[in-house]
Amino acid sequence: MMRRWLFPIVVGGLVAWGAYQATLLATPYALMQAAMKKIGDRGPENQFAFSPMTTAANQTIVRPSPDLAYAACAFNVSKGPVLVDVQPVPDHYWSVSIFDARTDVAAVRSDRDTKGAPARLALIKQGQTAPAGYEPVRVGYDRGLVLIRILVAPASTFPTIDAIRRKSTCKQV
Amino acid sequence: MKTWHRFAACIALGLVGGAAFAVHQVRGGLSDGLASSGPWETGKSFGTVDANALTRAKVALSGLLALPAKEAMYFTAKNDSDGRALDGRCNYVVHGGTLDGRWWSITLYEGEGWLVKNAANRWSIPASAVATDAQGRWSFTVSPNAQSGSWLPTGSVDAFDLTLRLYHPAADIIKNPEKAQLPIIDRKGCA
Numbered sequence: 001m002m003r004r005w006l007f008p009i010v011v012g013g014l015v016a017w018g019a020y021q022a023t024l025l026a027t028p029y030a031l032m033q034a035a036m037k038k039i040g041d042r043g044p045e046n047q048f049a050f051s052p053m054t055t056a057a058n059q060t061i062v063r064p065s066p067d068l069a070y071a072a073c074a075f076n077v078s079k080g081p082v083l084v085d086v087q088p089v090p091d092h093y094w095s096v097s098i099f100d101a102r103t104d105v106a107a108v109r110s111d112r113d114t115k116g117a118p119a120r121l122a123l124i125k126q127g128q129t130a131p132a133g134y135e136p137v138r139v140g141y142d143r144g145l146v147l148i149r150i151l152v153a154p155a156s157t158f159p160t161i162d163a164i165r166r167k168s169t170c171k172q173v
Numbered sequence: 174m175k176t177w178h179r180f181a182a183c184i185a186l187g188l189v190g191g192a193a194f195a196v197h198q199v200r201g202g203l204s205d206g207l208a209s210s211g212p213w214e215t216g217k218s219f220g221t222v223d224a225n226a227l228t229r230a231k232v233a234l235s236g237l238l239a240l241p242a243k244e245a246m247y248f249t250a251k252n253d254s255d256g257r258a259l260d261g262r263c264n265y266v267v268h269g270g271t272l273d274g275r276w277w278s279i280t281l282y283e284g285e286g287w288l289v290k291n292a293a294n295r296w297s298i299p300a301s302a303v304a305t306d307a308q309g310r311w312s313f314t315v316s317p318n319a320q321s322g323s324w325l326p327t328g329s330v331d332a333f334d335l336t337l338r339l340y341h342p343a344a345d346i347i348k349n350p351e352k353a354q355l356p357i358i359d360r361k362g363c364a
Contacts, residue, residue: 012183019191027230056288063286066296
């Protein structure tokens with residue numbers, strides 16, 4: 001009796017291990033895809049969408065910070081490099097981060113890195129080159145997200161910060 | 174039972190069981206179990222290619238778009254400093270000292286990481302919102318009811334967690350997060 005079940009149970013165990021690994025590997029791609037779709041719904045590809053300050057009523061991405069002003073760009077480098085120009089906000093923490101389709105960070109640049117100057121990044125895949133004046137950031141997948149974070153403190157400074165951040169651009173060459 | 178029936182049953186159980194166990198583990202919390210300081214837990218590889226598949230999946234579910242430690246560290250507490258689960262019907266005092274980084278905030282979340290609706294429309298306490306004494310000590314209250322001073326509402330939810338964000342953390346904290354002097358969470362009573 002047991003001998004007839006032994007081999008099926010071993011096969012079932014191997015299938016369970018495979019299903020476990022496949023679920024873990026697929027989860028980041030699936031959640032990133034959902035996030036890119038949500039951001040894509042707010043604006044076209046390769047263009048920043050500027051969010052209002054996050055509240056309990058308008059949160060779209062899990063674990064948002066209500067102290068940060070966010071701007072997000074769903075990028076796609078399949079047809080050419082994507083250029084990201086970030087307008088600095090004086091005397092405020094800000095950063096721009098590039099996330100690939102697997103949720104890994106390809107690059108982060110903050111006001112500390114640029115010493116207050118604008119950040120100018122060219123998102124490229126293999127075979128593409130960055131235009132002069134742009135720091136190349138090689139991404140392993142065609143699609144992903146660019147996210148700008150700006151510390152808004154006190155909250156009353158948001159209108160000023162909002163006007164500055166809207167000068168930032170994300171565009172395909 | 175025919176042979177193929179036995180294989181089909183075991184394969185089906187394997188598929189469902191393997192996937193269900195993965196989901197259970199991914200939903201187990203934001204920490205990858207590498208570092209804890211008091212009730213606060215964090216991981217050392219958030220957002221990086223060094224993260225293993227489980228950590229990457231956990232972060233995607235509970236902290237999507239998290240930054241690597243060099244830029245920001247995320248410490249999450251699901252329990253108070255005595256190890257009891259944080260309960261939105263209880264009052265807490267969170268107190269600490271200087272945190273070695275450029276800027277910090279503590280945000281209250283429920284579920285996988287969602288801000289809690291509350292009448293005060295307040296979801297976090299940033300460093301700029303607390304008064305510090307000469308030694309750099311500060312405190313604020315976490316409570317379902319309005320409190321004097323710095324106050325973070327719980328919205329009376331059954332369970333919540335607190336996430337401490339530390340931007341541009343000092344090199345020592347990045348290297349040894351388990352040695353970081355992080356805030357104490359004292360429970361003061363429940364409704």
